[in-house]
Amino acid sequence: MSSPQQVAPERSIFGVDPLDDFVTMVGDWIYVNGRGKPNLEIEGKIGQIIDQETGERVQLPVRNETIVDLSRTRFDSRMTISQHAQYNRILNSLVSRSGESSYTGAKISYHRRKEIDYFHPAPSGKVRVTRDAETLAIKPDGIVQKQRIADLNIYCPNRLFDYRISINVEKPADEPTSEHVSIREKNRLSYAHQNFIVDLTQVTVPEKPQEPIHELEIEIKDVEQLMQAGAQAKSNPASNGSGPNGQEWTSFDDQVLIFLNNIRMLIRYAAPSPVSYKAVIRLLTSLYAL
Template sequence: MDDAAGPQARSVFGVDPLDEFALLVSDCVWDHCRNLGNIEIEAKIGVLIDRGTQSRLRLPVFTETIVDAKQLNLRFESNMSMAQHRHYNQLLNQAVAFSAQAAPPERITYRHQKEIDSFYDERDPETGHMVHLRVTRDAVTHEIKPGGIVAKKRIADINVFAPNRPFDYRISINTEAPVPAPQEGTEPSFVREKDRLSYTHQNMNIDLTQVILPNKPKEPVHELEVEIRNSADLMQHAYLSRGNSQPGTQEWSPFEDTILVLLNNVRLLIR
């Protein structure tokens, strides 16, 4: 090959193909979220467990792939070891220090929060359905945090098996609708304490959390998740690019690009 010829054309057509994996995730987000509000889109790092063997999933594949967890009888376990938690803490702190001199859009900011989540199961008087409420308080002041009372509802999950990595991941689509406080005197069905380190970069939050359960105070759960900070802005981009598009057409827009950035963060974290 003649080096003087310069960089190669991306293909015989002069372009790269669109990222099929990111497009599939984007399609799922669009299909489930286009008529919803108060959307939460997050990716949790963990391991896909085969319920039959109680071991990590094994498949004859060599790259990351989306799997049907229900058909394969899988559960997702988001815990990690204390050593892995410490590794991610050091890695992300280094990223904060490295970005300190960068321009604000590229700078990574950091917050340490301690919170208490109380969960309540109440019946909706209009529908008669049970509603799962979460009340989040500051662990020091015990004041309810702004926007801290929500009804969370799971909409969909995308489970990704990554055979060459120590972790798999699950992209979850939920709604978190603000609701009134539970009735006075109601006892929570479940309580957890969270010690959370939040790293913010552009439209992403990376949360490294230690969760302590009352019945297992000496066995904290360690979680790592990446969340899109402004899902409303994401969906606005989706409506602009997909709302009036013809069936079968595919274009790369800020909507798909944000989904790819979410995937990029997860992929680099689990290496």
């Protein structure tokens, strides 16, 4: 006798999944800070939230991923060269897998760029001119004045890295006539998947050519489309808890969730770094104090 066919369990007594509070909080933050602003850039960077007094990563009495608003902290987006190399291998393997004939998912494309950013003084901040590292020709849309709008720091106590979501406006600008005041060389590997780009970048400045900085960030490609989805979701009463089901996932919620999931998955693949001397001393001191 065959066993009865398994029926998938209903998502709740109401028959639906509730909206994820974390996703809706991040989505609301993105929508409130980004709506009505042209030339938006929304990106997530992995790194660590650093206590400015100790110079070490903050330690908070929480057990899971948490949005934090802390004073006397800074966000350090640097990683080690070995971590950079590991991410390079992982992302390259994803590109190779997506190119196989049996692969049915969304393709992942790969592009390397070597650029130089020249920063010129302006009445309100600086103008960035991005040039091709070989020809020194200005890149398309390569002259912008960047304005920071808002940052959201997320602490991940169970992971090696935390992350920061940033909203900026990159306003097109005219080519400066003044001399540049600083230079930044970028060797960037970009991996595009659906509406997202993962940038793995080595940054070098002339003052410290032997000390390159390695960073990883995830950028939303079509921010305008995301904000349109947000406006549509906010105009739908069902999406904010007043509809017949109380909670309804929208396209905007899904895109925010995928953005967060990209960051989360990359953090979970992070390779450990050597423990710092200060961290060891602090741990030993706390143990002997028990």
